[in-house]
Each structure stands twice: as structure tokens, then as C-alpha cells.
Amino acid sequence: MSDKPRKLRSTEWFGSADKNGFMYRSWMKNQGIPDHAFDGxxxxxxxxxxxxxxxxxxxxxxxxxxxxxxxxxxxxxxxxxxxxxxxxxxxxxxxxxxxxxxxxxxxxxxxxxxxxxxxxxxxxxxxxxxxxxxxxxxxxxxxxxxxxxxxNGKLEGKNIGSGTAVWQLHESLKAGEINMHQFLAAEGGMSRxxxxxxxxxxxxxxxxxxxxxxxxxxxxxxxxxxxxxxxxxxxxxxxxxxxxxxxxxxxxxxxxxxxxxxxxxxxxxxxxxxxxxxxxxxxxxxxxxxxxxxxxxxxxxxxxxxxxxxxxxxxxxxxxxxxxxxxxxxxxxxxxxxxxxxxxxxxxxxxxxxxxADAPQYNDEVIRPLDKPLVPDGGICVLRGNLAPRGAVLKPSAASPHLLQHRGRAVVFENLEHYKERIVDEDLDIDETCVMVLKNCGPMGYPGMAEVGNMGLPPKLLRRGIKDMVRISDARMSGTAYGTVVLHVAPEAAAGGPLAAVRDGDFIELDCTTGRLHLDISDEELATRLAQVTPPEHAMKGGYQRLYVNHVLQADQGCDFEFLVGCRGSAVPRHSH
The missing domain is CATH 3.40.50.2300 (Response regulator)
Known part of the structure; x- marks a missing residue:
């Protein structure tokens, strides 16, 4: 060991010739570590x-x-x-x-x-x-x-993308375009x-x-x-x-x-x-x-x-x-x-x-020149309005351009279970002009804010060839997903956000050009509805999920725990055995 002063943290453990240094080094040596590993x-x-x-x-x-x-x-x-x-x-x-x-x-x-x-x-x-x-x-x-x-994933001699292929193939299955055998055939080839x-x-x-x-x-x-x-x-x-x-x-x-x-x-x-x-x-x-x-x-x-x-x-x-x-x-x-x-x-x-500065560029199709982009404006679209006072986001590069400015009638799902039950109903009053709204799937409402915001479309519309609709939720979506999907609505419904007040038949306006997300009801009506909302019950009464619900910040704040924000440094008190 060297007695030369070091700035290294590990010398606090291994750098002394006293009892503590002896014990720390001795315990590590039971793995066959030699003396010179502790020389500073x-x-x-x-x-x-x-x-x-x-x-x-x-x-x-x-x-x-x-x-x-x-x-x-x-x-x-x-x-x-x-x-x-x-x-x-x-x-x-x-x-x-x-x-x-x-x-x-x-x-x-x-x-x-x-x-x-x-x-x-x-x-x-x-x-x-x-x-x-x-x-x-x-x-x-x-x-x-x-x-x-x-x-690359492979299916029928063509490349398929992990995650993305699942969404595409499942929609095709529901639309009747492929059968179950064709759907399952992709499993092995997608993740190889x-x-x-x-x-x-x-x-x-x-x-x-x-x-x-x-x-x-x-x-x-x-x-x-x-x-x-x-x-x-x-x-x-x-x-x-x-x-x-x-x-x-x-x-x-x-x-x-x-x-x-x-x-x-x-x-x-x-x-x-x-x-x-x-x-x-x-x-x-x-x-x-x-x-x-x-x-x-x-x-x-x-x-x-x-x-x-x-x-x-x-x-x-x-x-x-x-x-x-x-x-x-x-x-x-x-x-x-x-x-x-x-x-x-x-x-x-x-x-x-x-x-x-000298990085090689080999393929202008995969990494396009700036004057031939995939999407002219690919920046995350931040939306605000009476439906998202603290913001919501949309990914323009994955959306349908014709839906980036849209006004439609809301079809509301109170939670994920309600969505699963209602979306397959052939009598559901919905068409491609509607706006699908999913509530109670944010950081608190569905602890962890699951990736369910890219709701699959109703089978009856998929069979008609409809591929995209405006969807709005306080959830997230997988980065492998696509569609005109408004996510991370803050505050979330479970925290008393305006999303909780949306009802079937309300009209919602989305305008990505101006960054507007608006529920077409009066401020007075919005306040009245919110006063009548009952927060959802959480099945998990204790444990880590309860800690999560009690301390998680909203999506616009990064969904960290409020007590974890900030740098606490690496200093620790010297322990004496």
C-alpha cells in the first residue's frame, strides 16, 4: 500500500493500516484478490x-x-x-x-x-x-x-421491427387480414x-x-x-x-x-x-x-x-x-x-x-439529408389547453398528418378494463372522426403509467380499412408504437386533472400547429364536473406501489419521487467496526 494521499473514494475503505482497513481488505481477499489490488x-x-x-x-x-x-x-x-x-x-x-x-x-x-x-x-x-x-x-x-x-427481425423474407410488428400484426389480425397462424409465425423471427x-x-x-x-x-x-x-x-x-x-x-x-x-x-x-x-x-x-x-x-x-x-x-x-x-x-x-x-x-x-466532425455517412436513405427529411418537423409536439393545463405530448413523426389538426366527438373509456370491454362492442357508437379518450392510466391512476396510450382501434373500423384515429390519455405508449396519440396529459385524471371530466359526446380539438388541446365545454361546466369526480380506488393498499402512488410526481415533472429529486453526492460517514 502507498501512503501517498489520494482523492479516490476507495481509500476511505482500503487505504488505512488500522483495524478498519484490515477488515475491509481481508473480507475482499476471500475472493482471491491479491495485495496489489489495494495499492491505491x-x-x-x-x-x-x-x-x-x-x-x-x-x-x-x-x-x-x-x-x-x-x-x-x-x-x-x-x-x-x-x-x-x-x-x-x-x-x-x-x-x-x-x-x-x-x-x-x-x-x-x-x-x-x-x-x-x-x-x-x-x-x-x-x-x-x-x-x-x-x-x-x-x-x-x-x-x-x-x-x-x-x-433485424425476419418474416416471410422481409424485415420486421421488434415491438412495431406486434402492433401492426395484431391490428391486421383484428381486421381479418391475416389468420392466427400467420400472426404467431412472426414470434420466432421478430426476436432472433x-x-x-x-x-x-x-x-x-x-x-x-x-x-x-x-x-x-x-x-x-x-x-x-x-x-x-x-x-x-x-x-x-x-x-x-x-x-x-x-x-x-x-x-x-x-x-x-x-x-x-x-x-x-x-x-x-x-x-x-x-x-x-x-x-x-x-x-x-x-x-x-x-x-x-x-x-x-x-x-x-x-x-x-x-x-x-x-x-x-x-x-x-x-x-x-x-x-x-x-x-x-x-x-x-x-x-x-x-x-x-x-x-x-x-x-x-x-x-x-x-x-x-469526421463521422462517416454511408446511406442517405437511412440517415437522410436535412433537405429530404422523413418529417419536416419531428420535434415532440407539446400541447396545452383546458384539457392539459400542465401539458401533454405527441410524436409527429409517428402520427398521420391529416389528423394533426382535428376536432371530433369523444368516446370515453374510464380505465383500461373499460376500454377492453367496450372496444370490441360492435354496437359502440364510434367512427373514424371520433376522439378516443382513456382515463386513469397516469402515474397514480395506473401505478407506473403503463404503455397503453396507443389504444387499438375498434375491430369494426379496422375491417373498413381505418388505420389511425386521434387518441388521448394520461398514459404512455411504447416507443415502438405509432399513431396520432396524445400522451402524458397532466395533471392526470386520478389526480383530479380535467381529463377526468370528459364525457361521451364532448367535442375535443387538437391543433399541433398551435399546440392546443381543448375540451369544448365552459370553464363553469368543467369545474362542476370535476367537483363530482371520485378518485379511483387502488387495489394495492401497501408495499412499494403505495409508496409510488403517494410520492410520484406528474408526467411533466418526470415521474420521479419528490424525495429523490436533487444530487445528494457520494460522501458517506466513515464506519467504525
Whole structure:
């Protein structure tokens, strides 16, 4: 051991020759760790969301081994630890319910252990924001390594997108266009390798957000999960995190206001998921950066969507990587002076622009030129009005242009069960001009705010060839979904928001040009109806769900717990045994 003073946190545990130092080192040595691991070199935590119940992240054991090689090569010592793996594909009622729980797990694991810096192994939708939130609350040096997207899905010789294909095929099944055999035939081909959804769903979006924020090495977002270059990136991230520990390059130096503005602009350019609005707000809240819903309008509005990926476009993440990946997108934005802050610092010590200035661009169909966009204005549309006083959002790149200005008669579903029961009724009074309204599926009303906002259309309309209608709810929708869907209405119905007052037959006006969402009744009538609303009963009376309902913030505030907002740092009292 060296007596030379260090700034490393781990020396508080391992750096003394007294009783405590003896015990900490001795306990670690039962794993076969040699003396020189405690000579003052950085101890690097590898925060692993591996789980066989999270299929997107099921290959993370191998990924972690490559990170370890890089850490050891650079003179650090790696220690791998598990955290709650909130996978979207299996976890009920929704992985969003446990995003905050996972972030608490991450925060306390980092703060309470002898870790100088941390590698965040993320992949499935909520694992990326959860780990960034937890690490941001500790403000330690951290680098993101994403598991990567699956290979392209295949069906009848054609590419299909994970998630997106499910919505498309299920609608076709209900319309009678395909049979059950054809529907089930897609199962094996849709998910045919390790990795996250291969569309621009929430997992791919948040991987792009992590890269645009500067928290990962270039190309982290798009390398396919089974591509050898994914493991090279993990190795190089392991090397880099050791340098970051020596440099004290903490997250607060990366996650600046400028970084979040770059991410918002990037989300518009890639046609990213509406879920990014909630997650970026939550991450910003943990590091102490002010970020508001209106920032999405101010920064993102007018930005062309140039990435032609499902669900908005045609291609999948494999093609996106082969076309140049996110660096190619950022270069396009930068050359057009559309990158708000090109000098923003990233984890490799270089600016965002230095990382992408010479990025190759291989395919103008997948990553389109700015003058030939998929959608001229792909910025998240923020809506306000008497139906959403604190805002709602819509993804223009996934919507039908003819419905972005629409006035229609409301058909109301009081909750998800009511929707499921009513939508299949052949006598339901509904046509394509109506506006479908789903209540009580927000953060409190359906704890976790499930991805049910993209309500499937009535079978009787699907059979007529109707593919889209205006849908409004306080829920979220999967980033793999599509349609003219208004989401995250705040305040939600269960919190007494105006959505709770909507009745069958009311007229609702949507205008994405002016950002207006209006319920066509008087203020007096609205107030009268709201006074008569009874809040829904929650089946879960105790446990974590009760904690969630009691403390969750609304969608416009990022759905974090109010007591988790803010950076608490990494300092811990010295423990004496």
C-alpha cells in the first residue's frame, strides 16, 4: 500500500493500516484478490442489470467481462455488482413502476460501497434512465455501456421491427387480414438475437440520448448486440473509466444544461420516443439541471427527422449503425448549425463535435439529408389547453398528418378494463372522426403509467380499412408504437386533472400547429364536473406501489419521487467496526 494521499473514494475503505482497513481488505481477499489490488488504484464498479427475466439484457455477463478486461488493462480493479433489472418485456404491471426503485438501488449501491467510478450496463428501456438517475444522484465518474439492439427481425423474407410488428400484426389480425397462424409465425423471427428492440423505440432512443448527452463513447447507441464491435466498445469503456476516475470527471461535468439541449434536438432528428421526455426530465432533476416541458418546443420544434427508422419510417437499427449511427446524425446537425452546443464535454474528454466532425455517412436513405427529411418537423409536439393545463405530448413523426389538426366527438373509456370491454362492442357508437379518450392510466391512476396510450382501434373500423384515429390519455405508449396519440396529459385524471371530466359526446380539438388541446365545454361546466369526480380506488393498499402512488410526481415533472429529486453526492460517514 502507498501512503501517498489520494482523492479516490476507495481509500476511505482500503487505504488505512488500522483495524478498519484490515477488515475491509481481508473480507475482499476471500475472493482471491491479491495485495496489489489495494495499492491505491481506482476501484471501478460495474453496475449490471443482467437478468434472464430481462431478455434485452440477458447477454450482459459477457459484456461485463469485456469491461473488466479494459479496467484491468488501464490499471484499475473491477468489481461487478447487480442492481434491480426493470425489464419492459416481462415485468408487470409496467417497468416504469420500478424505474425509481432501480434508481434508488443504484444510488445506494454506489454511495455505500468502495467505488471510485462506475460503468453502467444498460439496455432495456427503463434501465438506462434508472442507472443514470442513480449515478447522477451520487455524482461520481460514470460511463454508459449499452447492450445494443437485436438483429433485424425476419418474416416471410422481409424485415420486421421488434415491438412495431406486434402492433401492426395484431391490428391486421383484428381486421381479418391475416389468420392466427400467420400472426404467431412472426414470434420466432421478430426476436432472433440478444439485444433490445431494433426499432427506434424507447431502448434505442435512450441509448441515443445517453450518447447525445455525452455519457457514452461514440457509436454506443447503435452497434448491434451480437456484433464484435459491441464488445470492443465495452473494453474501451472499461479503459476510459479508469482515466475518468483519475481525472475526477464526474457526471455533473457532463450532464449540463447544454448537454440536455443537445439531447432534445437529437431526439427530434432521430424520431425518438415520447418516453424520452419523462426520462430526461428525471435525469436532469437528479443532477440539478432545470428542464421544462416547454424546452422541448423551444429547442426541438422545427427540427427535421432524418433517421428513417420504424415505427416512423422503414428501416431498423442494424441499417442505422451501418449507415453511420448517431455520430452521422450529429455531424449532419452540426454542419447545419442545428447542434445547440457542439462544445459540450463528453466522457472521452473531447467535445461532442470533436467526436463527430469526421463521422462517416454511408446511406442517405437511412440517415437522410436535412433537405429530404422523413418529417419536416419531428420535434415532440407539446400541447396545452383546458384539457392539459400542465401539458401533454405527441410524436409527429409517428402520427398521420391529416389528423394533426382535428376536432371530433369523444368516446370515453374510464380505465383500461373499460376500454377492453367496450372496444370490441360492435354496437359502440364510434367512427373514424371520433376522439378516443382513456382515463386513469397516469402515474397514480395506473401505478407506473403503463404503455397503453396507443389504444387499438375498434375491430369494426379496422375491417373498413381505418388505420389511425386521434387518441388521448394520461398514459404512455411504447416507443415502438405509432399513431396520432396524445400522451402524458397532466395533471392526470386520478389526480383530479380535467381529463377526468370528459364525457361521451364532448367535442375535443387538437391543433399541433398551435399546440392546443381543448375540451369544448365552459370553464363553469368543467369545474362542476370535476367537483363530482371520485378518485379511483387502488387495489394495492401497501408495499412499494403505495409508496409510488403517494410520492410520484406528474408526467411533466418526470415521474420521479419528490424525495429523490436533487444530487445528494457520494460522501458517506466513515464506519467504525
Amino acid at each position: 488504484r481506482p476501484i471501478i464498479g460495474i453496475c449490471n442489470t443482467w437478468s434472464e427475466l430481462t431478455p434485452c439484457n440477458a447477454h450482459f455477463r459477457k459484456l461485463a467481462e469485456h469491461v473488466k478486461k479494459g479496467v484491468l488493462e488501464a490499471g484499475g480493479y473491477p468489481v461487478e455488482f447487480p442492481v434491480f433489472s426493470n425489464g419492459e418485456s416481462n415485468l408487470r404491471p409496467t417497468a416504469m413502476l420500478t424505474r425509481n426503485l432501480a434508481s434508488m438501488d443504484v444510488e445506494e449501491a454506489i454511495r455505500g460501497n468502495p467505488i471510485d467510478a462506475v460503468v453502467l450496463l444498460v439496455g432495456c428501456d427503463k434501465t438506462t434512465p434508472a442507472l443514470l438517475m442513480g449515478a447522477a444522484s451520487c455524482d461520481v465518474p460514470a460511463i454508459v455501456v449499452t447492450g445494443g439492439p437485436m438483429l 438475437s440478444a439485444g433490445t428492440c431494433n426499432t427506434m423505440g424507447t431502448a434505442s432512443t435512450m441509448a441515443c440520448m445517453a450518447e447525445a448527452l455525452g455519457t457514452s463513447l461514440p457509436h454506443n447507441a447503435a452497434i448491434p448486440a451480437v456484433d464484435a464491435r459491441r464488445y470492443v466498445l465495452a473494453h474501451m469503456s472499461g479503459r476510459r473509466i479508469v482515466e475518468m476516475a483519475h481525472e475526477d470527471l464526474r457526471l455533473s461535468k457532463i450532464l449540463t444544461r447544454e448537454a440536455f439541449e443537445n439531447a432534445i434536438r437529437t431526439n427530434a432528428a432521430i424520431g425518438g420516443s415520447t418516453n424520452a421526455v419523462i426520462h430526461l426530465k428525471a435525469i436532469a432533476g437528479r443532477i440539478g439541471v432545470e428542464l421544462e416541458l416547454d424546452d422541448w418546443t423551444r429547442i426541438g420544434k422545427g427540427t427535421p427527422t432524418v433517421v428513417d427508422l420504424q415505427p416512423s419510417g422503414r428501416f431498423l437499427m442494424e441499417e442505422f449503425y451501418y449507415a453511420g449511427g448517431l455520430p452521422a446524425v450529429l455531424r449532419r446537425l452540426g454542419e447545419a448549425k442545428l447542434l445547440p452546443h457542439p462544445d459540450a464535454l463528453t466522457v472521452n474528454g473531447k467535445s461532442l463535435w470533436e467526436n463527430v
